[in-house]
Structures are given as C-alpha cells and as structure tokens.
Amino acid sequence: MPTRRERTLRVIKGAKAGAPGRPVQRRLVTRPVLAPATRIEEVLERLDEEPVEDPTEVGDLTVVGDPAEVEDLPSPAEEPPVTDRAKTAGPAADRPAEEPAGQAAGPGRRRALVALLVVLLAAALAGAGVYGHRWYVDRATEQARQGALAAAKQASVNFVSVSAASVDRDLQRITAGATGDFKDEFTRGQAQVRTAVVENKVDSQGTVLRAGLVSGDRHRAVVLVAVDATVKNVKAPDGRPSHYRIQLDLVRDRDSGAWLVTKLQFVG
Known part of the structure; x- marks a missing residue:
C-alpha cells in the first residue's frame, strides 16, 4: 500500500468547457504509483504513453490522484460571469447614480406651471381690460345723459x-x-x-x-x-x-x- 507521500497529483490541462447551461463536472482519476524502487523517469514515461480519454463534460481543470487528497476546486459555474464581476467590482462611487424620476421631471413641471400661470394672468388682464373699458363707456354715457x-x-x-x-x-x-x-x-x-x-x-x-x-x-x-x-x-x-x-x-x-x-x- 503506497504511503501518502508516495501518491501523486497530476493536473491535465486542455480540458474542454462544459456545455452552456449545464453544471461543470470534475473528472478525478486515481493512479497507483510504483514502488519507490522504480525510477521517476519511467513512471512519467508510462503516463505520457498511456492514452487519456477526453472528458465529456469537465471544467477548466481535470484532476488525477487520490480523491481524499484533492481539495475541492471552485466550479466555473459558481463564479459570476466576467461582465457581472465587472459590474459588481469597484466602489459604489465609480458607478453613475440613477437620477430620481421626480428630479428629472421637476424642471418640466415647473416650466408647465409657469406657462399656465402666464396664460391665466394674461386671460385675467384681458378680462379686466374688457370689463374696465365697458365700465368706462357705460359710466361716461350715463354722465353724458345726466349732463x-x-x-x-x-x-x-x-x-x-x-x-x-x-x-x-x-x-x-x-x-x-x-x-x-x-x-x-x-x-x-x-x-x-x-x-x-x-x-x-x-x-x-x-x-x-x-x-x-x-x-x-x-x-x-x-x-x-x-x-x-x-x-x-x-x-x-x-x-x-x-x-x-x-x-x-x-x-x-x-x-x-x-x-x-x-x-x-x-x-x-
């Protein structure tokens, strides 16, 4: 039975990304290591010569070795997308603040209110002018008749x-x-x-x-x-x-x- 030190962990690069929308899986392969008498060069040579099946659905890394000694690696699916990280990264001051709807519409409402007041004032002045003219004519006519x-x-x-x-x-x-x-x-x-x-x-x-x-x-x-x-x-x-x-x-x-x-x- 090999000891803990005699076991080895090998990472196989070049794994393919998982299909979109499906969780990424890890493929763990455990290989026995030869006795210490065997030279390390021979072990590496055998490993290089043995064909390795391409995992069907794996993450960025495929791990070989003893499962007990392999620490859980973060799954790409668990990490937020790059665009989401970019949005969440950085201080809040770097993101433009949303302008409240009331403030954006405030100047427009004020202009509309001012225009309405101007119209009402003009109408009031026009009505006062007409009424004043009629009052003046009636008063002048009555004074003339009395004269x-x-x-x-x-x-x-x-x-x-x-x-x-x-x-x-x-x-x-x-x-x-x-x-x-x-x-x-x-x-x-x-x-x-x-x-x-x-x-x-x-x-x-x-x-x-x-x-x-x-x-x-x-x-x-x-x-x-x-x-x-x-x-x-x-x-x-x-x-x-x-x-x-x-x-x-x-x-x-x-x-x-x-x-x-x-x-x-x-x-x-």
Whole structure:
C-alpha cells in the first residue's frame, strides 16, 4: 500500500468547457504509483504513453490522484460571469447614480406651471381690460345723459324766463345755449322778441316740474321738459299761470363739452 507521500497529483490541462447551461463536472482519476524502487523517469514515461480519454463534460481543470487528497476546486459555474464581476467590482462611487424620476421631471413641471400661470394672468388682464373699458363707456354715457338732462332743464327755464327789465341779458342767455338751426332761427327773430317783451312789459318766471330723457348717448340727446311759468304783462298785471311742455334736441360741443340746443318746440 503506497504511503501518502508516495501518491501523486497530476493536473491535465486542455480540458474542454462544459456545455452552456449545464453544471461543470470534475473528472478525478486515481493512479497507483510504483514502488519507490522504480525510477521517476519511467513512471512519467508510462503516463505520457498511456492514452487519456477526453472528458465529456469537465471544467477548466481535470484532476488525477487520490480523491481524499484533492481539495475541492471552485466550479466555473459558481463564479459570476466576467461582465457581472465587472459590474459588481469597484466602489459604489465609480458607478453613475440613477437620477430620481421626480428630479428629472421637476424642471418640466415647473416650466408647465409657469406657462399656465402666464396664460391665466394674461386671460385675467384681458378680462379686466374688457370689463374696465365697458365700465368706462357705460359710466361716461350715463354722465353724458345726466349732463344733457340738466342742460335741457336750464334751457327750458331760460326760454320762458324773460323780463322787460333784463331783456337783453335774458335773450343773450338763450342764444349762448343754442346752436345749429335753433340758434340761427332765434337770432333772426331776436329783435322782434325784444320789442314785444318791452312794449307789453312782460315779466315771466318759469320752474321745471318734470324732465325725462327720450334718448341719448355721449354725443346727442332728446329731452322732454314740463315747465310751469307765471306771466305778467299789461293785460295781466297780477300774472297768470302758464304750463308748457317743451321738447329739446341737444348736441354736445366737441371743444367745450357743453350741451347745446339744436331744436326747441312746444308739444302737447
């Protein structure tokens, strides 16, 4: 029985790799070693001359010798592939860090939010501009109508309030509030009106009872005015009441903005 030292371990190179997907097997061959009297050269010569069968499925190394003395060699299948080792090797700092999805999408969401706020702000400003313009137009139109109504009341009072003692001033006041056809017509008959007021010693004072806007905008208006007056003359020295309904057409002067009478007529 050979001793432990007399046994030998021989590694046969050139083994073929195992088939893909199948575990790698080891082929262990135990050969008895000749007695110490045999020369080592003869043993090696015999080993070289003996044919060795190619293992069908072996790993990178084929081991011969005593199985008890052969340490388990790592199987290639147990080792991670080269590519996997390359991935797992090295410090974690060498591998690029994955960017969180929230951070990658953050700038895009911020830009979308800013764009939405800009659109909403533009819409709000546009709506405010439209509303502001309408409010301005409505307010300006209402102010113009009120101005036309006040001018019509004053013009009606001026027209029926004439006194022989202040005839020239009274007639001038009527002319100053007129324009267009009405001014031309009143100016042509102003001398006759003055003569009649002075000769009959007329003293008439009027007050407005009611007034209403028939139509009107910022440039033109039609107003109805109800006026009561007390008229004194040579035939009625104590005075007699008179009631008038006057329709006035007015236009707004572009330069001064004042409302002027273009037409005056008694109605009803």
